[in-house]
Amino acid sequence: MAANLHVFLCYKTKISSMYVGLILVFWILMVGILPVFGEIVIPEWVYKIHQYWKDYQITRDEFANAISYLQGINTIQLEDEANPVASFLLSDSLLKQERLGHSEFSRCSAEWYITGYFTPIESDYAGKFIDIMIDGTQNKYREDFVTEIKTEGWGRTISGNYLGWYDDSFHLSDNPLDSEGNTLILNAIAIDTSVIPVNSKLTIPSLPAPWNETVFTGSDIGTAIIGKHIDVYTGEGKSALDEAYRITGNDNVVCLEAE
Numbered sequence: 001m002a003a004n005l006h007v008f009l010c011y012k013t014k015i016s017s018m019y020v021g022l023i024l025v026f027w028i029l030m031v032g033i034l035p036v037f038g039e040i041v042i043p044e045w046v047y048k049i050h051q052y053w054k055d056y057q058i059t060r061d062e063f064a065n066a067i068s069y070l071q072g073i074n075t076i077q078l079e080d081e082a083n084p085v086a087s088f089l090l091s092d093s094l095l096k097q098e099r100l101g102h103s104e105f106s107r108c109s110a111e112w113y114i115t116g117y118f119t120p121i122e123s124d125y126a127g128k129f130i131d132i133m134i135d136g137t138q139n140k141y142r143e144d145f146v147t148e149i150k151t152e153g154w155g156r157t158i159s160g161n162y163l164g165w166y167d168d169s170f171h172l173s174d175n176p177l178d179s180e181g182n183t184l185i186l187n188a189i190a191i192d193t194s195v196i197p198v199n200s201k202l203t204i205p206s207l208p209a210p211w212n213e214t215v216f217t218g219s220d221i222g223t224a225i226i227g228k229h230i231d232v233y234t235g236e237g238k239s240a241l242d243e244a245y246r247i248t249g250n251d252n253v254v255c256l257e258a259e
Contacts, residue, residue, distance in 0.1 A: 040091045041077040046070065050088070060085060060251075085251065086110035093205040093253035100213055105203050105255040112252040113229045114204060116244025117190070117222075119162070119176045119236040120148040120155040132163075134170050153222075154184070156236060176236075178220040190220040190231035201257040204230070207247050230254065 053063035067084035070076045079094060081087040090110040097105055127144035141163060149155040154164040154176035164171045175183040179190075189202075196202070200218045204211065216232065225231050234243040 039077055040079060040095060042088075042091060042095065043075065046076060050092075081110050089206055089251055089253050093255065096205040096212065097203065097255055100205070102203055102205075102215075102255070104258050105201075106258040108253055108255040109228075110253050111228060111250070112204070112254045113250050114207065114232060114252045115229070115248045116232045116234045116246075117152050118234045118240035118244050119184070120145060120152060120241075121237045122155060122158045124238055132170050134163075134172055179222075180219065182219060184220070184233050186233060186235055187214055187216050188219050188233040189216045190222040190225045190233075191218040192225050192227055192229065193218075193221060195227060196230075196256065203255045204232075204252055205255065206252040207232075211243075211247055228254075 049058075049063065049066050052058045053060065058066075064084040067076070067078075067088050071078060071084065071087075076088075078084075078087040078091040081090050087110075090108055093108055093110075097103065097108070122142055122145045125142045125145040125148070127142040129140040130143045130146065132139050132141055132146065141157060145155055146163075149163055150165050153166065154162050154173075156176075157163050162173045162176050164173060164177065178184050178188055191198075191200070196218050198218060198221075202216050202218065203214065204216065206212065207214075211232065216230075220231070220233070222231055232244075232247060234240040234247070
């Protein structure tokens with residue numbers, strides 16, 4: 001079996017000999033150590049191939065070919081999905097849910113697009129001040145800060161309150177708000193309510209830590225959030241912006257709370 005895997009990876013996925021060698025070492029060391037929950041079986045060494053794909057060292061098609069081959073020789077057993085990559089991601093996420101004790105989140109599906117949004121802080125910006133009319137009163141804010149708010153929804157001003165943009169106008173509040181007028185908190189997400197019911201609880205175990213263990217609430221909506229797309233609120237300031245970039249990506253798995 002190891003020889004067949006070596007031939008397949010060299011021919012089908014074009015992984016360099018160094019990577020193939022590493023995979024085979026993992027095969028020799030880890031064979032027989034199989035995490036099994038239900039009918040899902042993924043040997044630990046298979047995650048090395050997954051990491052190559054995540055690191056852009058092999059393509060998505062190469063990773064899919066490897067998964068298909070391993071399924072064909074009964075080395076791994078996965079949940080059925082539309083394609084091998086989705087099957088692997090869904091199965092991996094179900095295993096993670098089991099390890100984390102999130103058994104109440106059982107309705108999982110793959111191939112979600114995740115983005116992040118945050119609350120900018122005016123003191124982080126250095127643009128010129130411009131006049132903004134709010135409820136008949138003229139206010140001054142930095143121009144680049146205002147531009148960011150039109151994308152993110154809310155921003156914390158130098159004076160400590162929050163400037164928001166919705167309904168084609170600016171508003172002031174003591175806190176950043178979601179679409180229902182509630183204060184935004186870290187576990188909030190924006191959803192398409194035709195796909196996920198409002199106020200649903202869910203996890204996204206394919207995200208990097210610590211987001212992979214977070215229980216999110218679908219309390220916000222956005223005009224750009226359509227279909228299998230979720231926007232995760234990451235907090236305030238530059239560090240929150242970094243987190244928004246870090247979690248953005250395709251090929252995610254979302255698990256809804258069981259009904």
